Amino acid sequence: MTDxxxxxxxxxxxxxxxxxxxxxxxxxxxxxxLGQIAVNVRGDTWIVFVLAGIAALFSAYSYARLSAKFPSxxxxxxxxxxxxxxxxxERALACLYLITLVLTLALVSKAFGAYAARVVHQPEHSDWxxxxxxxxxxxxxxxxxxxxxxxxxxxxxxxxxxxxxxALFIGVGAMTLKPAMLEVHxxxxxxxMFSSIGLAFFAYSGFGMMAxxxxxVPQPEKTMPRAFMLAVSLVMxxxxxxxxxxxxxxxxxxxxxxxxxxxxxxxxxxxxDWGFLLVSLAALFATASSIVANIFSMLNVSKQMGNxxxxxxxxxxxxxxxxxxGFYSLIAVIIVLTNFFDLSSxxxxxxxTFLACYIAVFIVCWRRRKDCHANPLIIAMGFLVMSGxxxxxxxxxxxxxxxxxxxxxxxxxxxxxxxxxxSPNSSDNQQTDSHHSGQQ
Numbered sequence: 275m276t277d278x279x280x281x282x283x284x285x286x287x288x289x290x291x292x293x294x295x296x297x298x299x300x301x302x303x304x305x306x307x308l309g310q311i312a313v314n315v316r317g318d319t320w321i322v323f324v325l326a327g328i329a330a331l332f333s334a335y336s337y338a339r340l341s342a343k344f345p346s347x348x349x350x351x352x353x354x355x356x357x358x359x360x361x362x363x364e365r366a367l368a369c370l371y372l373i374t375l376v377l378t379l380a381l382v383s384k385a386f387g388a389y390a391a392r393v394v395h396q397p398e399h400s401d402w403x404x405x406x407x408x409x410x411x412x413x414x415x416x417x418x419x420x421x422x423x424x425x426x427x428x429x430x431x432x433x434x435x436x437x438x439x440x441a442l443f444i445g446v447g448a449m450t451l452k453p454a455m456l457e458v459h460x461x462x463x464x465x466x467m468f469s470s471i472g473l474a475f476f477a478y479s480g481f482g483m484m485a486x487x488x489x490x491v492p493q494p495e496k497t498m499p500r501a502f503m504l505a506v507s508l509v510m511x512x513x514x515x516x517x518x519x520x521x522x523x524x525x526x527x528x529x530x531x532x533x534x535x536x537x538x539x540x541x542x543x544x545x546x547d548w549g550f551l552l553v554s555l556a557a558l559f560a561t562a563s564s565i566v567a568n569i570f571s572m573l574n575v576s577k578q579m580g581n582x583x584x585x586x587x588x589x590x591x592x593x594x595x596x597x598x599x600g601f602y603s604l605i606a607v608i609i610v611l612t613n614f615f616d617l618s619s620x621x622x623x624x625x626x627t628f629l630a631c632y633i634a635v636f637i638v639c640w641r642r643r644k645d646c647h648a649n650p651l652i653i654a655m656g657f658l659v660m661s662g663x664x665x666x667x668x669x670x671x672x673x674x675x676x677x678x679x680x681x682x683x684x685x686x687x688x689x690x691x692x693x694x695x696x697s698p699n700s701s702d703n704q705q706t707d708s709h710h711s712g713q714q
Contacts, residue, residue, distance in 0.1 A: 286490040288497050288504075290426030293433045294487055294570070295505030297563030298480025300436065300512065307477050307621060308513075308537060312521055314470045317456045320517040322470045327510030329471070329663060330478035331503070332656025333632045336639035336648065337485055338502035342495045343646035345488035348578030349571060350635060353485070355582075357641035358634065365584045366694030371631045372579065373686045375572040376604055377624035378479075379565060380611035383407040384620070386561035387612070389538065393554045404613045410562060411612065415605055418569040419597055425570050426490075432563035439556035440512065443537075444519055447544050451522035465670050472667030476625040477513065480564060481506050482632065483571040576601050584693070622671060622679040627686060629664040636660065 286294075312319045337350075346352040351368035358364045387407030395402050417428060484501055488494045520540040528539055541553035580589025580600060589600030611620065636657040639648050671680055 286426045286487050288491075288501055290430060291484050291487050291491060291497065291501040292505045292508075293426070293429040293563075294567050295481045295484040295501065296437075296509055297429045297433045297560075298483045298567035298571075299478055299505070299509045300433075300480075300560050300564065307473060308517060308520060309539075310621065311470050311474055312517070314466055314473075315462050317521060318462055318467065319521055320514045322467070322474045323477070323510065323513040323517055326471050326474035326478060326663075327506065327513065329475055329656070329659050330481065330506050330510070332652065332659055333635065334481050334502040334506045335652055336635050336656065337482060338499040339646040339648040340635070340639055340642070341485045341488040341498040341502070343642075345491065345494040345498070346578070347486055347489045347574040349485035349488070349575060350482055350631060351575050351579055351584075353635055353638050357638035359641075362694045364694070366690045367631060367634050368575075368579055368584055369690035369693045370627055370686065372572070372575055372585075372604075373690060374624055374627040374631060375568055375575065376608055377611070377620055377627065377686075379411065379568045379572065379608045380615065381620045381624055382561050382564045382568065383411045383608065383612045386410050386558060386565065389554050389557040389561065392538070393551060393558075407612045408609050410565060411605065411608060414562060414565045415569055415597075417566060418573055419594075425566060428566060429563055432559050432566070436556045436559040436563065437512075439552055439559075440516065443541055443545070443549070443553050443556070444515055446549075447519035447523055447540065448515075450544050451519060453522065455522050455525075456518065465666060465673065468663060468666035469670030472629060472663050472670075473621060473625050474513075475663060476621060476628055478506060478509060479625075479628040479632070480567060481509075482628075483567045486571045486574045572604060573597065573601055576604060619676075619679050619682070622676060623682045623686065626664070626667060626671070626679075626683050629660060629667065630687075633657065633660050633664060 308319070311322055315322055337353075340353050340356070341349075344352065344356060350371055354364040354367045354371075355361075358367065384403070384407050387403035387405070387410070390406035390410075391402040394406075418425060481502060484498070484505065488498055491497045516537065520537055523540045523544055538550050538554040538557055541549040545552065576585065576589050577598060579585040580587075580598060585600060588603065589598050591599045593599045593602055636653055639646065640650065640653050640657070642648075643650055643653060668683075671683075
């Protein structure tokens with residue numbers, strides 16, 4: 275799985291990988307979804323983030339062990355080829371994960387557009403949101419084509435700025451927090467609680483992008499486990515504290531009205547207009563860093579899938595600046611999704627596909643637990659927790675009659691299966707070869 279010719283390109287440090295994970299998680303999580311989750315469970319929002327964070331730590335453990343033993347630019351898509359048992363299922367899961375990256379980029383780009391439009395054109399901003407979302411996607415695609423060393427530095431810079439601003443906001447917000455606003459005045463239905471955990475898990479799911487950086491790290495066996503645990507733990511603390519600050523300062527009516535920009539809305543009564551602007555800038559840096567991380571992963575994953583025959587020839591054909599024609603086609607699809615779909619629909623479908631893919635990683639880690647020195651009890655516990663969240667999340671989508679999301683999810687699964695079943699048989703041998711090279 276490791277590229278033998280790429281050793282001299284290993285430029286990413288521990289903190290570069292951590293920044294990649296934090297950048298992806300925080301951008302897709304707090305700024306895009308905190309308001310959506312808070313509308314559902316109100317004062318229990320921080321509990322939802324704790325429970326989702328525990329599930330993420332279990333999942334990150336499997337990722338960390340596999341990345342340490344089998345470093346690859348394909349990341350999770352190469353993990354599927356290590357232990358699912360069926361080449362067709364492996365390819366179908368890889369395609370589903372690639373679809374998930376496409377959905378994630380559409381979601382985070384829309385979040386960037388929402389914040390940018392509110393900052394520049396408030397109060398009337400909706401017409402500009404998609405324009406800003408499309409623009410940032412194009413610009414950051416060009417940044418991603420500059421190489422892993424540049425990406426690592428850009429991520430560290432963006433993450434440092436947004437965390438500094440958030441630290442200021444949290445510090446001041448904690449002093450103005452009103453505990454009474456955190457009280458839960460009505461019981462939250464267990465099914466809604468679990469579905470909210472599923473949605474909150476999406477806020478952590480960006481840690482999977484870190485696996486694509488394993489081949490760019492000098493000592494993956496030491497660096498990757500540390501990077502995964504550090505990134506998820508830091509983000510979990512940040513989410514819990516930020517949820518408390520936001521829910522303790524934003525009224526329920528404002529929460530519903532500004533769910534897409536809830537964090538910035540919380541800054542207005544605390545720090546005034548300049549505070550709203552400052553936190554909105556943090557949101558822009560956060561969502562930008564998430565876009566960088568997700569494009570980095572999508573570029574590597576699509577190239578790897580093109581090289582092993584899972585995807586068509588266009589994903590092997592080089593185009594401008596190192597990207598393939600297939601990669602640029604995916605960017606075009608993301609632009610369409612960004613302009614014609616709403617944020618909540620994309621979030622629900624992406625959450626479900628992420629959960630499905632990450633459950634499959636537990637299965638792979640279990641089958642290769644001896645090779646990657648993984649603890650079977652941790653893997654089993656993580657699998658049960660994630661499966662429970664997934665089943666309840668899907669059940670709640672059906673119960674709430676979210677038929678558009680359900681149909682989209684079914685379509686994504688069906689498309690993945692069709693691609694997996696129709697991929698060239700020669701790719702089976704290529705994947706088998708990659709298994710052997712990864713074990714050496």
